[in-house]
Every structure is written in C-alpha cells, then in structure tokens.
Amino acid sequence: MLSELYGYAGRILRVDLSKRSVKIEELDRKLIRGFLGGRGFNVKRLYDEVPKGVDPLSPENKLLFATGPIAGTGFPIGTRLNVTAKSPQTGLLGDSNVGGHFAAEMKYCGFDQIILEGKSDRPVYVYVHDGSVEFMDAQGLWGLTISEAYDAIRKELRDWRVQIALIGPAAENYVKFAGIFFNLHRPAARTGLGAVMASKNVKALVVRGDGYVEVAEPDEFEEFVREVEEAVYSHEQYWPRRVMGTSRILMAANRLGFLPADHFTKSVVDYAYQVSGERLAVEYNVKNRSCFSCILPCSRFYVIKRGKFAGLYGEGPEYEPLAGFTVRIGNRDLDAALKAISMVNDLGMDAITTSEVISWAMELYERGLLDEGETGGLKLKWGDMDTVFELIDMIAYRRGFGDLLADGVAKAAKKLGKGAEIALHVKGLELIQADPRGLKGYGLGFAVASRGADHLRSEPFIELSDDPRIGQLLFGEAEATMRLGVRGKGKLVAYYENWCAVVDSLEVCKNIAENMEILPFDKMAKLIEIVVGMKTCASDMMRIGERIVNIERAYIVRQGVRRRDDVLPRRFLKEPIAEGPSMGHVIELEVMLDEYYKERGWDPQTGIPTAEKLHELGLHEVVEDLRRNGVELRPALD
Amino acid sequence: MESLYSQQGVRSTGGLYAPMAKRLIAVDPSKCSGCRYCELWCSFAHEGVFSLSLSRISVVKDDRMGMDYPVVCRMCSPAPCIKACPHNALVQTEEGIIRVIEERCTGCGRCVKACPFGAVKMHPAKAKPLICDLCGGGEPVCVLKCPTGALRFYPVGEVGVSGSERAFDKAYTYALSQYKALLRRWGINVK
Known part of the structure; x- marks a missing residue:
C-alpha cells in the first residue's frame, strides 16, 4: 500500500509536456470523501483547472485519466478508467469511460490519476513505469494506425504486460470524434478525446507497474467477493x-x-x-x-x-x-x-x-x-x-x-x-443506436446528459422491464418503469444518473453493477468500507452521485448551457414512429424535463442548479465561481 | 482437449491414475478470457495483497491476436530451474512441487532464465523467485477462482520439457508458439 488509505494508490501524477517535467501530488482526503474516484476526480479537476474560454485543442486544455479505489483489487466485476478533458467535439464536457486492463496497471504504478498538460514540441509517447516517467520519441509512430502503433510500442519496450492508451491517424488529423484506444479494442471513444491527445503531440500513454493494492479488511473482502460472485454467476x-x-x-x-x-x-x-x-x-x-x-x-x-x-x-x-x-x-x-x-x-x-x-x-x-x-x-x-x-x-x-x-x-x-x-445530436454529441421514441426514459437521459446525447449517464435499464409495480414502489409512478410511459421519468432518470455517477467513480462495470443490479447504493457503501476502511453509508453514496451530476451540470452551465439546450432532435419530438411495437409514439420531452428539474432542485426556467442545491452538496466554491462568471443563480426553488 | 495438453509438454493419463499420482495445473487457452482473476487471487493467497507482479501464475496476453495464455509451473522432472540453481536453493517435493529455500537463495535469477516456459518470475522487492506451490494441498486458488474453467487441477503421468530457450520474454514466446496452433484451427494465419 502506498498511503494510509487502502484501495487508493494515494498519488497523482502531473505530466507537463511543454517543460517535460513531472510532479507527484498527494491525493487529498477531502477529494475522496466528496468525489470518490474516477469520473468524480476528473470532473472536479476539470472544473477547477480548465476555465471557460479555453480552446479544447490548445495546450491549456488538460487530459485527465483517473481510476477508483476498486481498481487493481480482485473484486470480480471489472475495472474501469475515466478519461476527461474539454471536448473539441462539443466544446463542453469531454468524458469517456473505458474498460480493459489499463486502470489496474496504472494503480500498480502508484497513481490514481494522471494529468497530461501543456504540449510537447514533437511527437512523444509517455511511458510510466512504477514511479518513473519517460518521454519516448514517437516521430516514427506518428501516422501509424492503432494496431500498428500497438505492435511497435510493445516491440520497442520488449514487455508484453504494458498497457497502452493510444491514438490513430484520425486523431492526428483532428477528426473531432477521434477516440483514445486502450490496447486496440477498448476505446474511450466519445467526445473526441483522441484529438485532445493529438493536440498535445502525444501518441500514447503507456503504464506498467510492479506495485500492489491492499484492502482494509481482507477477510471481509474475501467474504463479500464470494457473495458477489454467487450473485453474478446465478x-x-x-x-x-x-x-x-x-x-x-x-x-x-x-x-x-x-x-x-x-x-x-x-x-x-x-x-x-x-x-x-x-x-x-x-x-x-x-x-x-x-x-x-x-x-x-x-x-x-x-x-x-x-x-x-x-x-x-x-x-x-x-x-x-x-x-x-x-x-x-x-x-x-x-x-x-x-x-x-x-x-x-x-x-x-x-x-x-x-x-x-x-x-x-x-x-x-x-x-x-x-x-x-x-x-x-x-x-x-x-x-x-x-x-x-x-x-x-x-x-x-x-x-x-x-x-x-x-x-x-x-x-x-x-x-x-x-x-x-x-x-441527430444533442449538444453536439451524436445519438446512440436507440430510438428515444420507444424508450422515453432514455430519451430524457439523452436530453439532459452532461456530455450530450448519451445513455451511459443515466442508463435507466429498468424501464425495459415494463413492470408498473417497480415504478410504483420506487418512484410513486407506475409509468416510471414502463418504456412508453411519461410520468415519473424525471425521478427515474435523476435516480439512475446518481447511481451511474457513483459506479463510474468506483470504476466498476456498469453493466454488472447497475444493469444487473449487483451493486445498489448500500452494497457500494459496504464495498468502500471494506476496501478503503472509511466509514460511509448508502445515503453518502447517493450524495456523491448527486454531487458529481451537479458539478458536471455546473461545468456546462459555465460554458453557457441552459434549458434551451436540453432538447432532442425534431424527428423524435414531431414525427411519430411509423410501424412496429412503438408505433405512433413521439417523445413528450417538456413534461419530463419539468419533472426532472424539480427532482434535481434546478431552476425549471433556465436549467441552472439553484444556489441552495449547490450549497447543500457542499459545492460552495462552485456557487462563487458561477457568479464570478456571470451566471445568475436562483437562490432556491419555492 | 487432450491434444492441447500434450502440446504443452504434458501427457494425460486419460483418467487412469494412482491416488498419489502427480497433479498439476492444466491450462486450456481456448477458454481463458484473460481476466487475470487467477493472478490476483494467487497474489492475495500468498502475499495478502493484490498484484500481478506477486502472483505465481501469469496470463500472457496479446490483444491483437486475442491471446490469453496462463503460464504456470509445469513441475518438470528433472527440473531445469533446479539444475540451474548454483546454491541448491530449489528442491522438488514428491508431488513435484518446486520449493524455494529462501535462506540459500541469493536472487541471481538463473532459475528464471532456465525455465523453458517463463513460469518463474522474481519478487520485485525481495528478489526471490516466485514459483507455484499448488497452494499446499487441495484445489489451488487459481483453479477455484477461474470463471471459465480454463484452469483445471489435473492428474498427469509424466511431464516432459519442450519449448524454446530464448532469454527475452520467454513466457510470451512460449505462449505465442502454443497459441498459434489454436489460431490456425480457428482459421487465422499469423506470421
């Protein structure tokens, strides 16, 4: 273990590409309490360090890689990594979550977060092994495709265990939706993060570590893992x-x-x-x-x-x-x-x-x-x-x-x-492969998601159950868990957004944790207690989720996003589906939006979080910062 | 499946074995998904922490070819690692397990070089070899934890030694040479 906090590595690596210098920073305990890991760490840092007006493809933008407390342990539902920067595709929040083996290897190097800032004067790839960082020449790699570069780097480093985050020719040509690929088949593809990496003249980030991760309560961890294994297998x-x-x-x-x-x-x-x-x-x-x-x-x-x-x-x-x-x-x-x-x-x-x-x-x-x-x-x-x-x-x-x-x-x-x-896009990010007219909770999710049209921010999978009893029980509205229903969707989406934010910050698999409902809030709290050794509870976890959603909202509000931007393309609002089981449906977005803002404690006219809500979540500095940036915050909802 | 095991220098006795017959961890790379659960829980069982560098089994990976190949001690006899040790720090038990006598070991790494499968690696801090000890009886942890049945605890008649002797990244070279047969069966030709 590298710090008194179990689970975490306890350190952050800051790589300045302009000066070719590195700095290692301590992980702040307050950051853990407030934002847990991965997506939470990244969006907090992006909010603090990349102000309004920064050109996404300039050296002032920062590319952040972070993972959570579970990465590197033998917890059986995967390990993920979050990549964040200001997006060149949308000009708003650029954020993508990726699986594979990179996150664990990064933890074994001793880092919870890696920050790439500045711009290298020529193509390099950054090789992090254990505590040390090397800037490797990548002029020969520039122009290579993902698989060619992957082979070349592995051959050069003569090590099959290295984990590589790399970009392809599309990113080098600043295609606005170029992704960062982790060992070929696992991309952090959305919102154009590859172009950000290319703008820093970085072909790849490579990690390889001999470190280890210790959990606070090994015996209880073993027991808990057995329970989870059984739940997943059955x-x-x-x-x-x-x-x-x-x-x-x-x-x-x-x-x-x-x-x-x-x-x-x-x-x-x-x-x-x-x-x-x-x-x-x-x-x-x-x-x-x-x-x-x-x-x-x-x-x-x-x-x-x-x-x-x-x-x-x-x-x-x-x-x-x-x-x-x-x-x-x-x-x-x-x-x-x-x-x-x-x-x-x-x-x-x-x-x-x-x-x-x-x-x-x-x-x-x-x-x-x-x-x-x-x-x-x-x-x-x-x-x-x-x-x-x-x-x-x-x-x-x-x-x-x-x-x-x-x-x-x-x-x-x-x-x-x-x-x-x-x-077909929302806030500049293109729609996924699901028609929101046949999946209305997802539709609302697309409209309000902090990075644009995207299902992974809310993933209200439960509405596919079409079971009114669940909706009645959880949200007091039978329609909430019926895919073609309208009422109760605001509550549904807000709840699932909070859940997804915590799962993304724990950095475990959303398919298993959320869609298969293996890790509800109380289980996540228990997991944190066992792994990190920090007292917490289910409502703490919900607050962390809510806090992350709110700071993401504050980030895009600072860039100018308002309720008028929480829309869906006209096709889904006006043109009914012509055939099939969802025939005749359009999406009744405005009704759902009103309910959603109310549930969130945001101003329904503007879509801006109220000062009361932000203070309640402990985001005091965000309130001040938004006011400094000329955003008018409503004090509270009536 | 028998052909796979024999490719790795292991001959199956086809189920006919004496109660005290040698057993070892048999690997089926067509089933391995490369999750490294075996490595993590091996490290946890032996060292109390989770690390890929502290496990006695390694899953060698190549994502381009989709290779996930667990490499673990094959308990050869006579064992090249024992022969290579200049300080008699390695001994083989009746069950075939290679034991490390840490007081005698100087960390010279000749056993690592000698192993034809690349199944011996060095503890990164202590500089002592990490060799599978079958978890001291019963089913080994890696076999118990494997989600796909790619690892099995298997009785064998006799273990021979095969494979190349290259010093660099032997585990990878070995795994790849074996995996290529599988790729060919699936209709993939790689150079």
Missing part, C-alpha cells in the same frame, strides 16, 4: 451476456421497436437475425475475452470464416458499432459491417458518431438533398458498403467530402447549409 443475464455481450440488444431492440434503422426512419427491420449478436455467437465467435478482474467475460473474439472477408478477426463488436454499421446505414451484410467496424477502430474513431455522420449523409442523398457534385462523386445509397469503406477512410484522413463529416454532424450540417433538422 444471475439470469449471466449467460446471455457471456455468449453475446451487448450485441444481444439488436434482436431485443427489433422486438420492442426502437432500432435506429435507416437513420431512425424505421424502428423495426426484417433482417435483424442476419446482423444480430445471436448470429455472431453461432457463426463467428471463437472465444471470450474480458476486462481486468471480471468474472463475466462478455467480450468476444470473432473470426470471419468464409466469403470475401475470410480471415478477418478481432474483438467485439458491441451493440453500438454493430447496429451503427448495419441497420443505421441500411446494411444487411454482417461481414461488411465487421470490416467497417474494424476499419473505424484501427483508424481510431468513435463508431457511434461515425455511423451517424454517414447515415445522415445517406439520408440526405436518398432524399435528393445531396448530389454527387457535393459528395465528390460518392453515391451514398443505403447499405452500399464499398462507399462506406471509402468514406470511413476519407473521414479519418479528412479527404474531400470526408473533411466535412470529420467535424461531427452538427458542424457538418452548418457548413453544408442543410440537413440541420435531421442531424
């Missing part, structure tokens, strides 16, 4: 998840009618099995892979066994890229989708945003609003995969029509001067 979702991971959602989404087919113009398709996780499991997958210390290996290693792409292999795909490169762009060919996904990964881009910009352009083309003169001769027909392959490459290298799409769909529509009404 869970009804264990085998479906192990066999298919999240790719199982595609068939379910087709059954319930919330697929994003043909750029959200259809919510059901007749070829779902052809492109499903079920088919992958039967015909493609050869073995399972997992994140660090996870007993539910839900990632799958696939091989294409016959056909044009025979011999192509890789990990995944999860539901988002799978649906993105099949139904969203009208593609029925699973092999071609796998090829496209592996291209997007190897070039280092966010698959969700890439699928949105392509499907957006396809819809414009199919409706005759975009002609071949504007696309540089590309015929963007639904499901034309050869064009898609070409377009992916054009986006990553910013060639021709790809250059327009490389800034994300919001800016592309602006530059093109048309298509803004069908550009």
Whole structure:
C-alpha cells in the first residue's frame, strides 16, 4: 500500500509536456470523501483547472485519466478508467469511460490519476513505469494506425504486460470524434478525446507497474467477493451476456421497436437475425475475452470464416458499432459491417458518431438533398458498403467530402447549409443506436446528459422491464418503469444518473453493477468500507452521485448551457414512429424535463442548479465561481 | 482437449491414475478470457495483497491476436530451474512441487532464465523467485477462482520439457508458439 488509505494508490501524477517535467501530488482526503474516484476526480479537476474560454485543442486544455479505489483489487466485476478533458467535439464536457486492463496497471504504478498538460514540441509517447516517467520519441509512430502503433510500442519496450492508451491517424488529423484506444479494442471513444491527445503531440500513454493494492479488511473482502460472485454467476443475464455481450440488444431492440434503422426512419427491420449478436455467437465467435478482474467475460473474439472477408478477426463488436454499421446505414451484410467496424477502430474513431455522420449523409442523398457534385462523386445509397469503406477512410484522413463529416454532424450540417433538422445530436454529441421514441426514459437521459446525447449517464435499464409495480414502489409512478410511459421519468432518470455517477467513480462495470443490479447504493457503501476502511453509508453514496451530476451540470452551465439546450432532435419530438411495437409514439420531452428539474432542485426556467442545491452538496466554491462568471443563480426553488 | 495438453509438454493419463499420482495445473487457452482473476487471487493467497507482479501464475496476453495464455509451473522432472540453481536453493517435493529455500537463495535469477516456459518470475522487492506451490494441498486458488474453467487441477503421468530457450520474454514466446496452433484451427494465419 502506498498511503494510509487502502484501495487508493494515494498519488497523482502531473505530466507537463511543454517543460517535460513531472510532479507527484498527494491525493487529498477531502477529494475522496466528496468525489470518490474516477469520473468524480476528473470532473472536479476539470472544473477547477480548465476555465471557460479555453480552446479544447490548445495546450491549456488538460487530459485527465483517473481510476477508483476498486481498481487493481480482485473484486470480480471489472475495472474501469475515466478519461476527461474539454471536448473539441462539443466544446463542453469531454468524458469517456473505458474498460480493459489499463486502470489496474496504472494503480500498480502508484497513481490514481494522471494529468497530461501543456504540449510537447514533437511527437512523444509517455511511458510510466512504477514511479518513473519517460518521454519516448514517437516521430516514427506518428501516422501509424492503432494496431500498428500497438505492435511497435510493445516491440520497442520488449514487455508484453504494458498497457497502452493510444491514438490513430484520425486523431492526428483532428477528426473531432477521434477516440483514445486502450490496447486496440477498448476505446474511450466519445467526445473526441483522441484529438485532445493529438493536440498535445502525444501518441500514447503507456503504464506498467510492479506495485500492489491492499484492502482494509481482507477477510471481509474475501467474504463479500464470494457473495458477489454467487450473485453474478446465478444471475439470469449471466449467460446471455457471456455468449453475446451487448450485441444481444439488436434482436431485443427489433422486438420492442426502437432500432435506429435507416437513420431512425424505421424502428423495426426484417433482417435483424442476419446482423444480430445471436448470429455472431453461432457463426463467428471463437472465444471470450474480458476486462481486468471480471468474472463475466462478455467480450468476444470473432473470426470471419468464409466469403470475401475470410480471415478477418478481432474483438467485439458491441451493440453500438454493430447496429451503427448495419441497420443505421441500411446494411444487411454482417461481414461488411465487421470490416467497417474494424476499419473505424484501427483508424481510431468513435463508431457511434461515425455511423451517424454517414447515415445522415445517406439520408440526405436518398432524399435528393445531396448530389454527387457535393459528395465528390460518392453515391451514398443505403447499405452500399464499398462507399462506406471509402468514406470511413476519407473521414479519418479528412479527404474531400470526408473533411466535412470529420467535424461531427452538427458542424457538418452548418457548413453544408442543410440537413440541420435531421442531424441527430444533442449538444453536439451524436445519438446512440436507440430510438428515444420507444424508450422515453432514455430519451430524457439523452436530453439532459452532461456530455450530450448519451445513455451511459443515466442508463435507466429498468424501464425495459415494463413492470408498473417497480415504478410504483420506487418512484410513486407506475409509468416510471414502463418504456412508453411519461410520468415519473424525471425521478427515474435523476435516480439512475446518481447511481451511474457513483459506479463510474468506483470504476466498476456498469453493466454488472447497475444493469444487473449487483451493486445498489448500500452494497457500494459496504464495498468502500471494506476496501478503503472509511466509514460511509448508502445515503453518502447517493450524495456523491448527486454531487458529481451537479458539478458536471455546473461545468456546462459555465460554458453557457441552459434549458434551451436540453432538447432532442425534431424527428423524435414531431414525427411519430411509423410501424412496429412503438408505433405512433413521439417523445413528450417538456413534461419530463419539468419533472426532472424539480427532482434535481434546478431552476425549471433556465436549467441552472439553484444556489441552495449547490450549497447543500457542499459545492460552495462552485456557487462563487458561477457568479464570478456571470451566471445568475436562483437562490432556491419555492 | 487432450491434444492441447500434450502440446504443452504434458501427457494425460486419460483418467487412469494412482491416488498419489502427480497433479498439476492444466491450462486450456481456448477458454481463458484473460481476466487475470487467477493472478490476483494467487497474489492475495500468498502475499495478502493484490498484484500481478506477486502472483505465481501469469496470463500472457496479446490483444491483437486475442491471446490469453496462463503460464504456470509445469513441475518438470528433472527440473531445469533446479539444475540451474548454483546454491541448491530449489528442491522438488514428491508431488513435484518446486520449493524455494529462501535462506540459500541469493536472487541471481538463473532459475528464471532456465525455465523453458517463463513460469518463474522474481519478487520485485525481495528478489526471490516466485514459483507455484499448488497452494499446499487441495484445489489451488487459481483453479477455484477461474470463471471459465480454463484452469483445471489435473492428474498427469509424466511431464516432459519442450519449448524454446530464448532469454527475452520467454513466457510470451512460449505462449505465442502454443497459441498459434489454436489460431490456425480457428482459421487465422499469423506470421
């Protein structure tokens, strides 16, 4: 153990790339009490150290990597890492959470958080091993794809245990939705963090440590782990998840009618099995892979066994890229989708945003609003995969029509001067592969999420149960846990946002902790007591979640976000779903928003947290800071 | 599955074995998901803390090829590590377990170099070799904790030695050479 706090490493590494200097800082106990770890640590630091007005691609932006108290222990539900910076894609909060093995290895180096600041004068990669940091020359690596750079770095360091966070050519070309990839298949993809890393001239961050993590109560920990193991192994979702991971959602989404087919113009398709996780499991997958210390290996290693792409292999795909490169762009060919996904990964881009910009352009083309003169001769027909392959490459290298799409769909529509009404994004971040008209709690979540249209901030999975009794019991509204219901969704989303914030700060797997309901608030509190040796309780945990959500809100409020920005694209508000089980539905956003702000203690007119709420959460300095920045805070709700 | 075990220099007796027959940790890399749960709980059982550098089993990984290959002592006899030790600090018990006599060990690392599987590693602080001791009876912790059944405690007739003798990153070289057979079966050709 490296400090008197168990679980934590107790130190923070600050790397100044301009001066090529490093500083090691102590982890503040107050920070642990207030923000727990990972996402909480990062957003607090971003709020304090990256003020309003900083250009996301300038040296003043900071790229933060943090993990939580559980990373590195043998707790059986995975280990995750949070990456945060000001986003070049949205200009707001850039934040992405990633699995794999990096977080634990970083903890074994002795760090809970790594801060990259400034800008290197030439390409480097930062090699952290145990307590020391080396700036390695990366001029030869610049331009390499993710897999090439991964091989090259491992070969250079002659060590198979190193964990690598790296960027691809897309990030180097400042594609606004380029991600940071952790050992090839685990991207922190959303909000364009790869471009931030590229702007600092850093090709990769490499960690390797011989340290260890000690828990406060080893015997109780062993016992608790046994309980959790039993709960996971006996869970009804264990085998479906192990066999298919999240790719199982595609068939379910087709059954319930919330697929994003043909750029959200259809919510059901007749070829779902052809492109499903079920088919992958039967015909493609050869073995399972997992994140660090996870007993539910839900990632799958696939091989294409016959056909044009025979011999192509890789990990995944999860539901988002799978649906993105099949139904969203009208593609029925699973092999071609796998090829496209592996291209997007190897070039280092966010698959969700890439699928949105392509499907957006396809819809414009199919409706005759975009002609071949504007696309540089590309015929963007639904499901034309050869064009898609070409377009992916054009986006990553910013060639021709790809250059327009490389800034994300919001800016592309602006530059093109048309298509803004069908550009599916919230606050500049593109929508995931679920139609909010068929999943209204998720829809509200997209509208209010602190990083833009995103399900991982709230993930109110319970509404898929369609069980009114749960809603009645938990939120006093039967509709709250029914996917097509409206009332009670504000409470539902606020509750799940708090839960997700704590899970993201503990840095464990959200699928297991939250969706499978293995770690409710009381269990998380118990886990903290056992691992860290710090007295806490379930309501403390809820407050931590609420505090994180509020400081994130304060961060984007400081950038100018108000209620008018908590919207969904027109398609979901005005155009009813045409067919399938969700037929006739639009999303009644305003009603849900009112309820949500009330539940949050935010001003319903502006969407700004009230001073009372921020003080109640101990965020006194945030109140002062917002006022200094000219934000008018309402003292309290009546 | 038998072919896999024999690839690792281990011959199965096909279930016919005397009660006192040698048992060792058998590995099925096609099932290993690379979660490293075995490493973590091995480290916890032996050292009381969680660390990848303190475990006696190592999961060698290569994400590009999807390789997760647990490497652990194969209890060879005669054992190259014992032969290599200049201070007689390593002895083999009747069950085949290699024991380290710490008072005699100088931390020279010749056992690490000698092991053809890369299954011996050094304690990073104490500079003494970490070698699997089968947890002193019963099912070893790694086998108990493995979520996928990739590790099993297996009776064997006899253990031979095979594999390359390269000094650099032997565990990786060994694991990769074995894993390639599996890749070929899945239809993947790697150079």
